[in-house]
Amino acid sequence: MSDLFFDESIILLDLEGNTKEEVLTKMGNNLVEKDLVKSSFINAIIAREGEFATGLPTAGVSVAIPHTDVEHVNRKTISVAVLKDPVDFGIMGDDEATTPVKLVFMLAMDKAHDQLALLQRLMQIFQDEDTLNYLANEKSGTAIKNLLASKLEFSLEGGE
């Protein structure tokens, strides 16, 4: 199992996009360029988002957690985008409803049924309105990186 990759280069601020596909493509391209995921990741994550939406109408600021199958991932990582303007994502488990998403947490997982503790800590962030508002408005990538690293409890030295 590889270590989780996490640094400022995968935190995208003021990301512009008119559609969720555009947002996913920009975030995915960044991960492909860093060789963290295979080029097939982008189409796979767009297709999955269309089939099983991942938007969550969380308190204060809506989030989305796009993800796809492990075979498209080289090294596990969580890429974060703060969108310049909210973009509509389908609501998870709902047929038609959408939610205006401001924060996207793109999960690139390299193993199924793994990372329970990490994912639980991520969901704790989603349930914390103050933290979501902070993330949505913060203009410093370093500050976001440090906050998430501490909230998600992973060390930036590459260990777990």
Next chain:
Amino acid sequence: MKKVLVACGAGIATSTVVNGAIEEMAKENNLKVNLVQIKITEVGSHVDTADLLVTTAMTKKEYPFPVINARAFLTGIGIEDTKKQILEELKK
């Protein structure tokens, strides 16, 4: 023992979280549960043996067992209601 299917679209992220939450609930209530974590597309092969489906994904199909939406485990909104619903099914 109840067989509970925990399903999401990919069987990777959200079902892992929901699975962990139900495991904890069962422990707290001294209930033995057979939790099976799957992709939503795999529900069909468990249709004859499962007692409950807890899922974050959309289901249009009708199943012979109750289906509970698990989004609350991710957003925290309405989580007590969802837990109560699941607990009631587990105790049946």
